[in-house]
Amino acid sequence: xxxxxxxxxxxxxxxxxxxxGWQSMREATVYYDxxxxxxxxxxxxxxxxxxxxxSRVAVELSLDSARELxxxxxxxxERAQFH
Amino acid sequence: MRYDAIIAETIGIRGHGDELIEAYTARPLDxxxxxxxxxxxxxxxxxxxxxxxxxxxxxxxxxAICPNLYTREAPDAEPDxxxxxxxxxxxxPDERFAGDAAGAARWLRSLANATGAVGVIGYCxxxxxxxxxxxxxxxxxxxxxxxxxxVGTPPEGFxxxxxxxxxxxxxxxxxxxxxxxxxxxxxxxEQVDELEKLLxxxxxxxxxxxxxxxxxxxxxxxxxxxxxxxxxxxWQRVEAFLARHLVTDVVGxx
Numbered sequence: 001x002x003x004x005x006x007x008x009x010x011x012x013x014x015x016x017x018x019x020x021g022w023q024s025m026r027e028a029t030v031y032y033d034x035x036x037x038x039x040x041x042x043x044x045x046x047x048x049x050x051x052x053x054x055s056r057v058a059v060e061l062s063l064d065s066a067r068e069l070x071x072x073x074x075x076x077x078e079r080a081q082f083h
Numbered sequence: 084m085r086y087d088a089i090i091a092e093t094i095g096i097r098g099h100g101d102e103l104i105e106a107y108t109a110r111p112l113d114x115x116x117x118x119x120x121x122x123x124x125x126x127x128x129x130x131x132x133x134x135x136x137x138x139x140x141x142x143x144x145x146x147a148i149c150p151n152l153y154t155r156e157a158p159d160a161e162p163d164x165x166x167x168x169x170x171x172x173x174x175x176p177d178e179r180f181a182g183d184a185a186g187a188a189r190w191l192r193s194l195a196n197a198t199g200a201v202g203v204i205g206y207c208x209x210x211x212x213x214x215x216x217x218x219x220x221x222x223x224x225x226x227x228x229x230x231x232x233x234v235g236t237p238p239e240g241f242x243x244x245x246x247x248x249x250x251x252x253x254x255x256x257x258x259x260x261x262x263x264x265x266x267x268x269x270x271x272x273e274q275v276d277e278l279e280k281l282l283x284x285x286x287x288x289x290x291x292x293x294x295x296x297x298x299x300x301x302x303x304x305x306x307x308x309x310x311x312x313x314x315x316x317x318w319q320r321v322e323a324f325l326a327r328h329l330v331t332d333v334v335g336x337x
Contacts, residue, residue: 006170029171034299034306036127036163041298041307053157053168 006031016048016057023050025057035060088112089141091134096190098150099182105151105158106187107134109141116198118329119191121184121222122149123205123212125300126174128166129153132305136206143322145202145329146194150187152180152212173244180212181219188220200333202257202325205230207300214248217257224328226260226321229299231269234277252281258288260324262317264297264310292320 007030016025025048035043037060044066048057061069091109098104111117120140124133129151140147152175157165169175188201202224205213210230217225234249259282263275275293282289294301294313301310302317
């Protein structure tokens with residue numbers, strides 16, 4: 001489909017473990033497009049971007065898995081206020 | 084026995100603003116002369132498959148070059164990391180792309196065994212950029228493989244730097260081959276119709292083929308979108324179109 005549609009989120013006080021170890025992550029992009037590795041035609045892709053192109057933490061999620069993750073994020077963020 | 088050999092290598096070429104950019108070239112080793120082909124990689128980047136396509140054009144008798152459009156954002160990065168970085172930065176601006184494509188054409192024509200005829204082919208976002216090359220650069224054939232937003236308007240809040248080319252179709256200077264999947268949404272069959280109408284209205288030389296049971300990226304052999312029947316027929320159409328516009332017509336006009 002190559003919708004090119006991309007949601008961008010600025011990150012603060014956030015980190016990700018890259019192939020070169022832990023780094024601060026400055027931005028996340030979320031988009032539904034062709035995956036590089038996952039076996040579906042389209043996936044929900046999230047890139048957590050660090051200081052350079054190679055310091056990227058990437059996931060490609062099936063639509064069902066993305067929905068489950070979304071629910072889990074909501075529940076977790078909701079619960080966090082009681083900590 | 085026909086001598087079947089190519090050379091393939093990474094080189095640096097001068098692109099937009101005379102900047103040095105990375106490119107991958109594959110060329111027949113026989114003396115030629117050979118027409119040139121510019122291969123525009125898809126949005127996922129300057130990857131193994133784009134290089135494979137570049138080598139295929141060399142085996143077809145073309146000196147081929149695939150510029151790495153993400154050189155500036157992500158020099159020496161892995162293709163998927165480079166594509167992610169380019170996406171986050173809004174993609175490749177048209178003006179810079181056109182400068183890089185012009186640099187690729189210049190490089191092809193500088194080869195000692197060049198005929199001077201140059202074509203361009205692009206996939207996915209590169210399909211639109213192939214049409215843009217036909218508008219901005221002196222090429223003799225352009226092939227658009229399912230490029231989105233040649234016509235049609237990008238959705239609201241759209242983060243990438245692409246604008247439709249509908250109002251620039253009158254400037255298209257090269258014959259256009261378009262290959263599309265009827266199950267594609269970007270471009271949709273209606274958008275393909277709209278582009279065809281524009282080409283007709285402006286008296287452009289074009290040839291469109293649309294495939295049932297195929298969607299976006301049906302040429303991608305390593306993805307679930309691959310549709311062998313459409314891809315095999317598509318390659319034959321490409322071969323015939325380029326032979327006509329980069330070899331036969333060019334020779335005939337001399």
